[in-house]
Amino acid sequence: MAEMNPLRRRMIEDMKIRNLSPVTQRCYVHAVAKFARHFNRPPDRLGLAEARAYQILRRFSSTNEVRAIRPIIRCRNHATSQKP
Numbered sequence: 406m407a408e409m410n411p412l413r414r415r416m417i418e419d420m421k422i423r424n425l426s427p428v429t430q431r432c433y434v435h436a437v438a439k440f441a442r443h444f445n446r447p448p449d450r451l452g453l454a455e456a457r458a459y460q461i462l463r464r465f466s467s468t469n470e471v472r473a474i475r476p477i478i479r480c481r482n483h484a485t486s487q488k489p
Contacts, residue, residue: 412449413437 409417413434420430441448443462444455 410447410449412447 416437417430417434420433425433437448440456440459441451443459444451
């Protein structure tokens with residue numbers, strides 16, 4: 406089995422810390438994958454501008470996918486602020 410992407414692993418760990426249900430975790434991971442596919446780039450190469458564009462695109466969607474991309478953006482911002 407392939408090793409899990411560090412960003413994905415971090416997102417899952419953060420969701421477990423927040424005590425999100427396994428179903429919610431799967432939904433959020435799926436939503437982030439869909440977000441990345443929309444831009445044809447991995448999530449760690451997407452920033453706030455892409456998140457905003459995607460939120461605007463999905464604004465009238467009946468799903469919570471837009472909310473699901475927030476943890477990955479926060480995680481990415483946290484990781485980049487920790488670099489020496």
